[in-house]
Amino acid sequence: MGVMTATKLTPKGAATRERIVEAAADLILARGVGGTSLDDIRAGTATSKSQLFHYFPGGKSELVGAIAAFQAERVLQAQRPYLDTLDTWEAWQGWRDSVIAHYGSQPHWGCPIGSLAGELMGNDPARAADVAEHLNKWRGYLQAGAERMRESGLLRADADPERLALSVFASLQGGLLLTQTMCSIEPLAAALDGALATLRDSAA
């Protein structure tokens, strides 16, 4: 979870911190980590350099970590309630629709977590591992759903929930990458429909 921010936070301070995270999240989503300077963030949040380091003593890396956590929470939330109850075929379909609705409505394309992880792997491996944890957690929800479907008999007993979740999640991330490079939501839709078809192949 990175470094714990142990310093006391007054309500005002907490508000400032959150303002920084939210605005910086948008900037980095649009222009990447390398393409966003602390000065950009300072300007975009109407704060000063000292505040950035006051709330994120670890500097840019720690800020990026906070942003990743924030984006992960936001993305997961957009998939609820389906994400927690992937016990039926209808729930998976609803999940698919919620994902497409979420990313289709965003002004920017691409996955805030996946692209972050990809970019960080080279520069800041420690932080990248941190971000990858969010991806694992996300994938865990899919796997948990698949496991319950197997237990309830909707999936065959010889189905491999881990592998299925991996496959679906890869389709999701790849669809998002293509959605970004092609500036269209179609790749994501095709990828998810394909992934769900794969899942149904393991139906009992």
Place this chain on the structure above:
Amino acid sequence: MGVMTATKLTPKGAATRERIVEAAADLILARGVGGTSLDDIRAGTATSKSQLFHYFPGGKSELVGAIAAFQAERVLQAQRPYLDTLDTWEAWQGWRDSVIAHYGSQPHWGCPIGSLAGELMGNDPARAADVAEHLNKWRGYLQAGAERMRESGLLRADADPERLALSVFASLQGGLLLTQTMCSIEPLAAALDGALATLRDSAA
């Protein structure tokens, strides 16, 4: 295709240029565009700054473009001969195996093209579009194969080759992303197997 390098190249010059591209490709694959400075490249190729700008007048952006073309060619080549003849189920399976063999044998994980496109989208959109072209070309081979399979009756007449290719390609790219963040080849294998299962769903 970007800027045409119209200057004359002696054999020696061409060799130097190629040496730069190859070494820089490895560096950027490992540490990303933002994480690799021209000085790193200069050191890694035993050349001087002036040579970099002599062979790539457009600077770093042009060099990145050349690297993308080089990597694209290398990656496509690794998938041959299957990539050109995806007319049978066996060919698709052979293609899957060649992809896994190629990426599994590499010291670094992740797709040289996909991660490049993702990182560049924010900083250098023009160059990103250039790189995305390579992705489109790659995807085109899959689509062409699917189309031939439909014509030959191996795929149902109502199958949508474009959508199928999109789905398979998304699985591939997503699998590579997860392969990178999880430091394992398993995600790619699961993703590709899932994608091929999807394809078989459209079998006649």
Place this chain on the structure above:
DNA sequence: GAATCATTGGACCCATCGGTCCAGAAAGCT
């Protein structure tokens, strides 16, 4: 109301980065 601590503002520092420039070495060409 005084002391303490979180909160701002912004000037400042130094390393690094992409890029320029020029002078010299090497290679072709006639």
Place this chain on the structure above:
DNA sequence: AGCTTTCTGGACCGATGGGTCCAATGATTC
């Protein structure tokens, strides 16, 4: 040979980057 063109080395530059520091301003508590 002698001239032209390509090739190479590396010093240099201006801009920008992340990060530090200190002084001032609030807010809280006793």
